[in-house]
Amino acid sequence: MPEQDAGFLEKLGAGTLRRLAAVLYALGYFFEILREIPGFFLRRRSGLRVLTMQMLFTGFEALPVIAVIALGLGGIIVIQGLSLLPQFGQGQFIYTILVIVITRELGPILAAFIVFARSGTAITTEIGNMVINREIEAFIATGINPISYLVVPRFLGVTLSMMLLNVYFNVFGLLGSFFIAQLFQPLPFSQYAAGLFEAISGADIASTMLKSMMFGALIATVSTFYGFRVERSTTEIPQNAIRSISVGFTLLIVANGILTLVYYL
């Protein structure tokens, strides 16, 4: 084998091993979070404050932006659907399309993108700053496991918030579409609701809730993981926030693809 090829293969092999080690490390981190979850319920008092603050920031404060996006999306689907579908005599499929797009697909992923952009980067920055200010060392020195105190409440808070925001996104997305539909084709709310209930199935609800739960867990894991990767300098904080969001968005899309595939299996 030529020397040049051997060098290339060596680099490729080393790079692959390095990436594999990083993936295994991240998986280990995720399982460490899962292992610390029962401890949260034993020490509710100290962790509850962090959980409440996280839900307030991730869930409650995101309500206006989620409402606007959901209403807008619902409106767009109805405008497009009601102008195109009747041309093919398929107007009744508007409800099925609304359920597929808002409930099953775009609701969870768009809410996840919003939560990652708002809360994920904030979590990475906050933990990165704590590393620089030696606050993490102070947790270790006082025997407080940073995963247990800092990560677990955020993990639970972001996951619960994601699930609730997904429900909220669905409510606003489907309501928004009703109000826009009034402009094209006025119909009573009972008829609209009946059409939606007919189109939606238990599997759709299970799929959307499972997705939002997985996305919440993913956002919390990735954003805290990159916060802890900050070591010494404040310039590492924005760098890790950017990495966190790049990796996070990619993983969200991959996870969404896998879960959608699973739905059709």
Added chain:
Amino acid sequence: MNGMSSTNTETPGTQPCVRLSNISVWFEDFEALKDVSVEFPLGKTTLIMGPSGCGKSTLLKVAAGLLPPDRGEVEIAGVDALRGRPRALSAMRKSTGFVFQDAGLWQNMSLYDNLALPIEFHYPERTEGVVRRHIYDWAKRFDLISVLPLRPATLSGGERKLISFCRAMILNPNLLFLDEPTTFVDRLGVERMLNILREKKSAGCSMIGVTHDADLTSQLADYIVVMKAGELRVFGTLSEVARSKDPEVREILADVLDEAATYDGDILDLLEPNGDLF
């Protein structure tokens, strides 16, 4: 006394509270600790001295298990600090306290919460009233009750240091790590701190500290470690080290304790202010 090496394998014959073996720490290309081995005696106070940047705080953090070394073994209270089981490590940490050089307070919490969190985390069964009384008892000792609702950023460096000291003491540790505990603290605060540390010492608490404070050294130290350029130069009793004839050790101590101390008698004067040390 063991001089001019990075080890103190002849440490005075007591059981160690912390054992460091062949510790090396690198910060990128800079070797901060060079193959250091040291055993800190149980129930005694050992103070680490040396010029700025010689690796004192790094050694203290390695000894406290806060900084994993690039090479070597760390054993704290019989627990392997690098590979110990989480439960054993947590139990060990519960009985240790650390005063940080820059206070290391949690910035997004009030000072009250800074003191309450270790108790609430380790003793979730304690009621809020019990926790509050315990915190107020400690804050009262330094006249800090009025600042408890504030965040660390609003306090002076000295007050932050005192809260950091209270936090280190709040779980009644039997192993204390002190990184320049008296820096920024006023005279009265230092006096109160020394009284508490003397109480802890007489109760058998092991202490390992880094200091440039001659008062603290003369009143608390049983053993002195002198470091230079990431290496352990001398480990011995306060008396042995203070009387050392080694010019390098004398120069380091003179520099560390008082720049004016340039001749033989000065260091003993600094470490023996009341003439009753030895």
